[in-house]
């Protein structure tokens with residue numbers, strides 16, 4: 529292994545037979561190729577501090593390039609049941625004080641908004657998850673949807689779920705700068721309290737000045753997070769922005785903790801874990817995206833990824849065997865939409 533954190537890659541991406549023998553020490557990022565429903569049960573119980581993930585959308589027009597994945601179910605109920613089954617397994621792997629951040633998109637059918645995030649949310653609650661918050665990811669500068677009989681969807685939900693009422697959460701790293709109005713008010717009150725804490729005098733007596741205490745680390749963030757969508761669509765058209773994943777990770781883990789993403793895509797979670805000094809376990813069904821992830825990771829870290837068993841570098845493996853599949857055709861305009869139009 530080169531460097532502190534290398535990527536272990538198992539499976540088809542390197543034209544090698546997938547293995548079921550996964551061993552995970554706590555110090556390495558690990559990429560696993562295959563169906564998360566088969567791989568999650570091989571991960572150690574209570575080994576992950578947080579899960580940050582964005583499953584495929586229900587009935588998405590986009591094609592991830594490989595069949596059989598979640599999101600292609602004929603019925604919404606099946607999709608919801610599949611996600612509940614995946615997150616049931618995530619529950620086992622997640623520490624008892626862990627957090628699940630689940631980004632879900634909306635789908636319309638015959639003009640009807642299916643309320644997919646709400647249905648998944650309720651089904652997960654039924655399965656024992658505690659819904660703590662719903663973050664609205666406001667997509668700054670998102671490509672406008674071509675709809676004329678409803679408003680364009682410029683946000684997505686990120687459900688924040690926990691296993692219990694007590695969980696690890698550190699709000700300080702995601703605090704925001706105080707608003708100008710709060711700073712002005714604090715300065716104003718401070719000026720008025722200069723006179724022995726007295727604000728004014730009326731017939732009833734002397735009114736005490738208000739004390740405005742602003743947290744020096746910043747203000748408590750609201751539940752609307754304005755973040756531009758990922759500018760990465762040539763290689764994966766549903767990539768999550770790094771800033772979104774980083775924010776979730778920073779609030780729900782400590783340095784060195786393990787972060788899980790069962791729907792890895794182009795590897796935003798592994799890159800965010802790398803950037804924040806955490807360690808990632810990422811599963812992805814499509815070997816092509818595994819390759820995209822490795823290339824992104826190598827570019828960011830300057831470290832060569834190595835195959836978990838053979839220790840051969842990614843570059844050597846590609847030279848030897850080629851990548852798992854030929855590059856997917858560029859997605860059509862229609863498939864660029866993150867929500868299924870209606």
Ligand SMILES: C[S@@+](CC[C@H](N)C(=O)[O-])C[C@H]1O[C@@H](n2cnc3c(N)ncnc32)[C@H](O)[C@@H]1O
Pocket residue numbers: 562563564565581582583584585592596597598599764766767768769790791792793794795796797811812813814817
């Ligand atoms: C919305 S994308 C995730 C994007 C990712 N957050 C990123 O930033 O690149 C969903 C991914 O889940 C993968 N997927 C679909 N079904 C899967 C399954 N059963 N197991 C593992 N991955 C799956 C798809 O191939 C796709 O890359």
